[in-house]
Amino acid sequence: MKIELLEELREQNPVIFNISNFVTVQDVANGINAIGASPIMSEEVLEAEEMVKMAGAVCLNFGAFTQPQINQIRTVGKLANEFHKPLILDPVAVGAVKFRQETIFGLLSDFHPDIIRGNAGEIAALAELEWNAKGIDAGDGTGDLTEIAVACARKWHCIVMLSGTIDYVTDGQTVVRIENGTPLFQLHVGSGDMVSSIVAAFAAVSADNLFEAAQTGGLVFAATGELVANHLLDEDADHLRPGTFAVELMDMLHNVTVADVEAVAEFD
Ligand SMILES: Nc1ncnc2c1ncn2[C@@H]1O[C@H](COP(=O)(O)OP(=O)(O)O)[C@@H](O)[C@H]1O
């Protein structure tokens, strides 16, 4: 794990091109900005090539796409591969909605993601393993999460981050478990979308080691949330405050240091 990538990210301030969703676009843009990268969003296929060329990494989020957008997403994915830009995929609700499943499986034959980040329901669906996904949430199942993450990585020949209480990051051979985080993340819609785009920001400054980028991005985000939650629960242990959490998470993404992350980091 190379937590110092956080400093490289802030020095380089890479452009991160996102196909986002209308629900969480502001969180994603501000999360990327706060951590020290530079977000740009677009829904226009005619500017896809310029966008991909200027970007250090590309994040495709499937939160709320429409039929006409699929062509743009396909074009962006192919361009990212062509120009060797790290491509991160967030397959929102792919385990819960058939249309998404058909669309995403189709697109995966047109381009190759370098990193897939999703919750258990999403990663199990892409691995074609049994799980009861629930809307945008992980849902429930009895499968082994390590095995599900590894199966997905092997099936799509990429790095997978299966997030949740524990984040499992794997290249299909080695599995790193990140134990940081807070249940408050689940009370803020957009936490998953933010971590996917922040992983993309780390990928932009670690293109030669995307496994490390995914681990570090996941750890920095989870540890930052944990630091915020610790501070909020110190103030009032009896009340969870998801609104305050979201605001303070943005502040802390901007201010968190390598030493802060190191002080709480728990992974193996
Ligand atoms: N119960 C939890 N405890 C600690 N961290 C969590 C918990 N649930 C989610 N997270 C963290 O929240 C972030 C978003 O993950 P997740 O909730 O799985 O994504 P999504 O919003 O796409 O379902 C990740 O950084 C993950 O580590």
Ligand SMILES: Cc1ncsc1CCOP(=O)(O)O
């Ligand atoms: C509520 C909702 N509906 C479509 S996309 C979306 C946001 C999903 O965000 P996340 O996966 O980060 O919780």
Ligand SMILES: [Mg+2]
């Ligand atoms: Mg999600």
